[in-house]
Amino acid sequence: FDTTNREKFRPVYHFSPLYGWMNDPNGMVYKDGEYHLFYQHNPYGSKWGNMNWGHAISKDLINWEHRPDAITPDAFGTIFSGSAVVDHNNTAGFGAGAIIAIYTQNGDRQVQSIAYSTDNGRTFTKYADNPVLVSEARDFRDPKVFWYEGTKRWIMVLAVGQEMQIFSSPNLKNWIFESSFGKGQGAHGNVWECPDLFELPVEGTNEKKWVLLCSLGDGPFGDSATQYFVGTFNGKEFVNESPSKTKWMDWGKDHYATVTWSDAPDNRRIAIAWMSNWQYANDVPTSQYRSPNSVPRDLSLFTVDGETYLQSAPSPELLKLRDVSKKRSFKVNGTRTIKDMIAGNEGAYEIELTIENQHADIIGFRLYNDKGEEVDMQYDMKEKKFSMDRRKSGDVGFNENFPMLTWTAIESGKDELKLRLFVDKSSVEAFGDGGRFVMTNQVFPSEPYTHIDFYSKGGAYKVDSFVIYKLKK
Ligand code: FRU
Incomplete structure (x- = not known):
C-alpha cells in the first residue's frame, strides 16, 4: 500500500496506523528498552473487520516504528483484543524472556489463545495446542494477564458478558477459574470489555490499592467509556472498596479500551486508550486510516474525602x-x-x-x-x-x-x-x-x-x- 500521508486529520504526535482501521490497543509490553504496542487492525480497509494484531515499537512512547501485523487470523478465528507478558522464569517452556501474547479468537465462539516470540516481538509463533481457554459464554474475551508474586501464578482477567472473571495458571496454558466480579458494581447497560488489573501506591500514604479498569458501551455521554474500581486483590478475588460509586477515567467521548503496559520501567503504570467511540468510529471523516490512540498517561491514585481516585497525567x-x-x-x-x-x-x-x-x-x-x-x-x-x-x-x-x-x-x-x-x-x-x-x-x-x-x-x-x-x- 502507498502509505504517504494524505490525511489532513492525521495526528502528529499521537499513534495512528499507517493504513486501515484501528481500535483497541493490545498486548502492550516493555522489554529491553522497547515499548511494544499491538492493536486491533483491519489491514484491508478503514472500517472494522478482519481483525489482526497490528504492531509498532517505540523507545520513547512518541516515535513509533511501524511493523508488519504480528498475529493474523487462523482456523480458530480473527484476532481480538488481549495482552502480552514477558515470561522471565520460562513458566511456559518457550524460553526465559519470551514475550507471550494472550488473545481472544473470534470464530464460532470466543476462545483464548497464546503465541510466543523469542526475538523481542519481531515474529510470533502460535502455540500448537491452542486454544488454551474456552467456554459456552457468548462474550468471553480480552484477556489481561499478569504475574502475581503472592501465589506465584499468572492471573488472567477476562470480560465475560457484564462481569469480569478471574483465572489463574502456573504456565499460561492451563487455566482455572477463581472468581467473578461485577454484579451490582459500577455501570452496566452493555457488555464489559478490555479489563486491566494492577496495584498502585496511594499518593501521600504508604498504602497500595488495586485498580480494575473496565470499558463498556454505557458511558456518561453515550456508548464507549472506561470506568474503574479501586479495592483489594489477593490472587483470587478482587473486592471493590466503594461498590456504590461509578468512577470514570476520562470525561470525554473518545477514550475507550484503556489498558496499561506490562513491565514498564521505574514502576510506572502507563495507559493508552483508543481515541474514538463505537457510536461513530466507522464514520469519522478520515479514509486512509481510522482512529488514533490517546497520548500515553502515567497513572497514580489520590484520595479526596476518603474516596480514592485515579489520576491520569500526561506521560513525561x-x-x-x-x-x-x-x-x-x-x-x-x-x-x-x-x-x-x-x-x-x-x-x-x-x-x-x-x-x-x-x-x-x-x-x-x-x-x-x-x-x-x-x-x-x-x-x-x-x-x-x-x-x-x-x-x-x-x-x-x-x-x-x-x-x-x-x-x-x-x-x-x-x-x-x-x-x-x-x-x-x-x-x-x-x-x-x-x-x-x-x-x-x-x-x-x-x-x-x-x-x-x-x-x-x-x-x-x-x-x-x-x-x-x-x-x-
Ligand atoms: C472493544 C472490543 C473488544 C474486542 C475488540 C474487537 O472495543 O469490542 O471487546 O476484543 O473490540 O475488535
Whole structure:
C-alpha cells in the first residue's frame, strides 16, 4: 500500500496506523528498552473487520516504528483484543524472556489463545495446542494477564458478558477459574470489555490499592467509556472498596479500551486508550486510516474525602515534543482575544494554563479558526464543573451522536486552576490539576484552531500564565 500521508486529520504526535482501521490497543509490553504496542487492525480497509494484531515499537512512547501485523487470523478465528507478558522464569517452556501474547479468537465462539516470540516481538509463533481457554459464554474475551508474586501464578482477567472473571495458571496454558466480579458494581447497560488489573501506591500514604479498569458501551455521554474500581486483590478475588460509586477515567467521548503496559520501567503504570467511540468510529471523516490512540498517561491514585481516585497525567515523554513557545499573562474581564496564538501553527500544540479566579462565575476560553469553527471550554465556578463543547468544532454532521458538550465535576473550593491541553489536528485532550480530571474529544476542523478568546462572566479572573508550545517530533 502507498502509505504517504494524505490525511489532513492525521495526528502528529499521537499513534495512528499507517493504513486501515484501528481500535483497541493490545498486548502492550516493555522489554529491553522497547515499548511494544499491538492493536486491533483491519489491514484491508478503514472500517472494522478482519481483525489482526497490528504492531509498532517505540523507545520513547512518541516515535513509533511501524511493523508488519504480528498475529493474523487462523482456523480458530480473527484476532481480538488481549495482552502480552514477558515470561522471565520460562513458566511456559518457550524460553526465559519470551514475550507471550494472550488473545481472544473470534470464530464460532470466543476462545483464548497464546503465541510466543523469542526475538523481542519481531515474529510470533502460535502455540500448537491452542486454544488454551474456552467456554459456552457468548462474550468471553480480552484477556489481561499478569504475574502475581503472592501465589506465584499468572492471573488472567477476562470480560465475560457484564462481569469480569478471574483465572489463574502456573504456565499460561492451563487455566482455572477463581472468581467473578461485577454484579451490582459500577455501570452496566452493555457488555464489559478490555479489563486491566494492577496495584498502585496511594499518593501521600504508604498504602497500595488495586485498580480494575473496565470499558463498556454505557458511558456518561453515550456508548464507549472506561470506568474503574479501586479495592483489594489477593490472587483470587478482587473486592471493590466503594461498590456504590461509578468512577470514570476520562470525561470525554473518545477514550475507550484503556489498558496499561506490562513491565514498564521505574514502576510506572502507563495507559493508552483508543481515541474514538463505537457510536461513530466507522464514520469519522478520515479514509486512509481510522482512529488514533490517546497520548500515553502515567497513572497514580489520590484520595479526596476518603474516596480514592485515579489520576491520569500526561506521560513525561510528551515534554520532549515541546518546540518554540510563547508565554503571556493577563487579566480577563469581559473578552480577551488572542489572534494567532503562535506563528506557523499547524494544529499540533500544547497549551499550559494557570488561572487565578477572582470573582468570575464562568472562566471560559474558545479555540477557533477563521472559518468560525470552535471548541469552547468553561470552568463553571458556581456549579463546580469543567466542560468542553465541540458542537461547532468543524465537521460534526457525519453522525448524530458526534456533536456534544461533555462535562465533569471539579474539586470544590479551588481558586487556582491548572490545565494542560493537547491539541493534535483532530483531537483535544484536557488534563486538569495534573490529571485529576481528563477529557478527551475528537474534532474535525477544516483548518487548525489558531486563535483563542478568553472570556469571563460574573466577574474577573487572572491568567497567571498562558503558554503555548508548538509540538513536533
Ligand atoms: C472493544 C472490543 C473488544 C474486542 C475488540 C474487537 O472495543 O469490542 O471487546 O476484543 O473490540 O475488535
